[in-house]
Amino acid sequence: MKQDTLYQYILGIADNSLILGQRLGELCGHGPTLETDIAITNISLDLIGQTRSYYQYAAGLCDDGRTEDDIAFLRKEREYRNVLLVEQPNTHFGYVMVRQFFFDVFHLLFLKELQQSSDETLVAIANKAVKEVTYHQRFSSDWVKRLGDGTKESHEKIQEAVDDLWRYTEGLFYVTEVESAAVKDGIGVAVSSLKDAYYEHIKSVLTEATLSVPEHSFFQKGGKDGIHTEHMGYLLSDLQYMQRTFPNMNW
Amino acid sequence: MSDTEVKNLEELFEARIARDEKIEPKDWMPEKYRKTHIRQISQHAHSEIVGMLPEGNWITRAPSLRRKAALLAKVQDEAGHGLYLYAACETLGISREELYEQLHSGKAKYSSIFNYPTLTWADMGAIGWLVDGAAIINQVPLCNTSFGPYARAMVRVCKEESFHQRQGYEIMLTLCNGTDEQKAMAQDALNRWWWPSLMMFGPTDAESTHTEQSMKWKLKRKTNDELRQQFVDQTAPQADILGISIPDPELKFNEETGHYDFGPIDWDEFWQVVKGHGPCNKERLKARVDAWEGGAWVRDAAMAYAEKQENKKVAKAS
Amino acid sequence: MKNNWPLWEVFVRSKNGLEHRHFGSLHAADAEMALDNARDVYTRRSEGVSIWVVESKNITASNPSENGEMFEPAHDKVYRHPTFYNLPDEVKHM
Numbered sequence: 001m002k003q004d005t006l007y008q009y010i011l012g013i014a015d016n017s018l019i020l021g022q023r024l025g026e027l028c029g030h031g032p033t034l035e036t037d038i039a040i041t042n043i044s045l046d047l048i049g050q051t052r053s054y055y056q057y058a059a060g061l062c063d064d065g066r067t068e069d070d071i072a073f074l075r076k077e078r079e080y081r082n083v084l085l086v087e088q089p090n091t092h093f094g095y096v097m098v099r100q101f102f103f104d105v106f107h108l109l110f111l112k113e114l115q116q117s118s119d120e121t122l123v124a125i126a127n128k129a130v131k132e133v134t135y136h137q138r139f140s141s142d143w144v145k146r147l148g149d150g151t152k153e154s155h156e157k158i159q160e161a162v163d164d165l166w167r168y169t170e171g172l173f174y175v176t177e178v179e180s181a182a183v184k185d186g187i188g189v190a191v192s193s194l195k196d197a198y199y200e201h202i203k204s205v206l207t208e209a210t211l212s213v214p215e216h217s218f219f220q221k222g223g224k225d226g227i228h229t230e231h232m233g234y235l236l237s238d239l240q241y242m243q244r245t246f247p248n249m250n251w
Numbered sequence: 252m253s254d255t256e257v258k259n260l261e262e263l264f265e266a267r268i269a270r271d272e273k274i275e276p277k278d279w280m281p282e283k284y285r286k287t288h289i290r291q292i293s294q295h296a297h298s299e300i301v302g303m304l305p306e307g308n309w310i311t312r313a314p315s316l317r318r319k320a321a322l323l324a325k326v327q328d329e330a331g332h333g334l335y336l337y338a339a340c341e342t343l344g345i346s347r348e349e350l351y352e353q354l355h356s357g358k359a360k361y362s363s364i365f366n367y368p369t370l371t372w373a374d375m376g377a378i379g380w381l382v383d384g385a386a387i388i389n390q391v392p393l394c395n396t397s398f399g400p401y402a403r404a405m406v407r408v409c410k411e412e413s414f415h416q417r418q419g420y421e422i423m424l425t426l427c428n429g430t431d432e433q434k435a436m437a438q439d440a441l442n443r444w445w446w447p448s449l450m451m452f453g454p455t456d457a458e459s460t461h462t463e464q465s466m467k468w469k470l471k472r473k474t475n476d477e478l479r480q481q482f483v484d485q486t487a488p489q490a491d492i493l494g495i496s497i498p499d500p501e502l503k504f505n506e507e508t509g510h511y512d513f514g515p516i517d518w519d520e521f522w523q524v525v526k527g528h529g530p531c532n533k534e535r536l537k538a539r540v541d542a543w544e545g546g547a548w549v550r551d552a553a554m555a556y557a558e559k560q561e562n563k564k565v566a567k568a569s
Numbered sequence: 570m571k572n573n574w575p576l577w578e579v580f581v582r583s584k585n586g587l588e589h590r591h592f593g594s595l596h597a598a599d600a601e602m603a604l605d606n607a608r609d610v611y612t613r614r615s616e617g618v619s620i621w622v623v624e625s626k627n628i629t630a631s632n633p634s635e636n637g638e639m640f641e642p643a644h645d646k647v648y649r650h651p652t653f654y655n656l657p658d659e660v661k662h663m
Binding site for chain 1: 314323330333425546547548549554
């Protein structure tokens with residue numbers, strides 16, 4: 001397998017963690033209780049930690065001296081490979097938890113497959129991340145149930161989030177050329193094979209939470225090919241602000 | 252209880268504290284002791300959670316992943332410290348919600364330093380170095396204060412805070428070893444945070460109202476002016492190492508006293524900010540009120556869900 | 570706001586072989602959440618391997634005003650302590 005494909009493949013995984021970690025970072029200090037603030041920050045820190053491991057590995061594959069921060073901060077919007085789901089804004093706590101839940105279920109299935117990769121470094125990263133994400137999934141599933149089966153108001157709010165974010169779930173299973181190549185080489189995960197298990201799990205939790213599963217199948221494409229939603233540009237202007245304003249400096 | 256009985260109890264109580272015994276929540280205590288502790292501990296807790304806001308302002312814009320993770324962890328610690336302190340305060344018979352109510356209505360105070368804006372990345376360095384530095388000087392003696400829950404909370408807080416100041420100083424050091432533009436950014440942050448940091452120790456001893464009582468109850472070990480002097484003495488050489496200058500033309504080491512002399516503090520500014528007219532008082536309070544009110548439906552939902560689950564359990568058992 | 574999250578007490582075993590020790594308190598709507606919150610609040614720096622949580626209202630505490638009758642009677646029972654008994658120095662390991 002060519003190094004470039006591996007490099008692109010790693011970024012495709014890592015960008016999800018970076019962008020979701022960034023989104024969660026916006027919430028620090030603004031949550032409904034101190035306890036939830038602390039919990040959500042822990043998830044954000046896990047994701048940023050994973051991002052760093054992936055980017056450090058990717059940076060090492062290039063012989064031009066680039067660093068994890070070059071990869072994180074100095075790409076154009078089109079070069080970020082994250083799915084659309086993770087860049088969606090923190091509209092309210094219901095959105096935060098549904099976005100997290102929709103991603104966590106995928107993330108855990110994905111990491112369990114990545115543990116079987118022929119690439120030792122990716123296996124090592126997955127081994128560590130799988131424990132973190134198991135906890136994330138437990139946390140977000142519990143909250144989906146609490147909000148779904150809580151009060152009338154919370155039920156309506158989280159149903160709104162489910163209905164709204166549903167259209168971004170299918171994008172998790174879109175297979176890029178880079179991914180196909182990585183799968184062929186025994187390195188990558190065949191995400192399309194995770195789809196049935198994913199929707200089965202999602203549906204069972206939503207049902208337990210007394211929420212209805214959206215029936216439509218009008219899904220949004222993009223993200224992994226570098227075409228993002230309008231939210232992405234603003235997220236990146238925050239993320240990249242320092243590196244763009246003061247280029248080539250150490251921080 | 253008769254007045255004489257209360258007086259006897261009070262004497263016994265003061266004697267216990269003088270012998271360095273700890274007071275625990277269910278022990279008898281004078282009403283004034285309870286009230287003073289609720290005021291001071293909650294003020295401290297409020298400072299922690301309002302203090303999350305100026306630094307939280309830079310989490311999404313941190314210039315590297317390493318800095319982003321460290322800043323997130325630091326702001327998260329502040330939430331934890333607020334939580335420990337609210338819990339200590341709750342042992343005195345007041346709920347966290349009541350304490351929030353006091354904060355949100357403007358009845359309770361918090362440290363004025365957090366009413367200043369964070370305008371550049373260097374402010375993350377200056378806050379860690381100066382604000383946390385000043386906080387540590389204020390807090391370390393409280394690990395031995397007379398009220399057990401407060402002392403225990405402070406032991407935990409001080410242990411966890413040891414990385415905060417280093418984190419800030421390292422940011423300053425990196426800037427000062429960087430480009431001219433970065434060094435100017437560091438100098439600018441020092442210029443803006445220096446005087447507010449000195450104000451963190453409170454009014455001068457002559458103006459301070461609570462000092463004597465606080466000394467007796469070990470809420471204070473040294474006076475405001477002594478602590479402020481200690482801060483200046485330890486910080487001035489650290490600025491020299493960074494190679495940036497403290498914005499005080501009168502700052503000079505005094506060979507005779509062994510301390511740094513420094514210029515007069517603008518107390519008008521201090522009182523203006525304390526009274527709610529600092530640059531960010533309104534924004535800080537609004538952010539806290541919005542978080543609390545905006546989160547009400549989430550807290551209610553969790554309680555409703557817990558109740559339903561409990562009822563299900565009971566129904567199953569019968 | 571009608572009803573706020575109740576208060577819980579958190580006990581953490583810092584490593585196997587040690588007892589659970591009281592670490593502090595927090596608020597949570599139910600036991601599962603209390604456990605999760607305790608994990609996030611009190612073991613961020615690897616302080617624990619096991620957590621107990623109990624709702625604060627379920628703890629029954631002795632009253633300090635009864636400390637006299639509760640605890641002082643034990644003070645003069647010195648024969649419960651090994652140093653009460655005099656043995657010659659030659660006797661080892663006892």
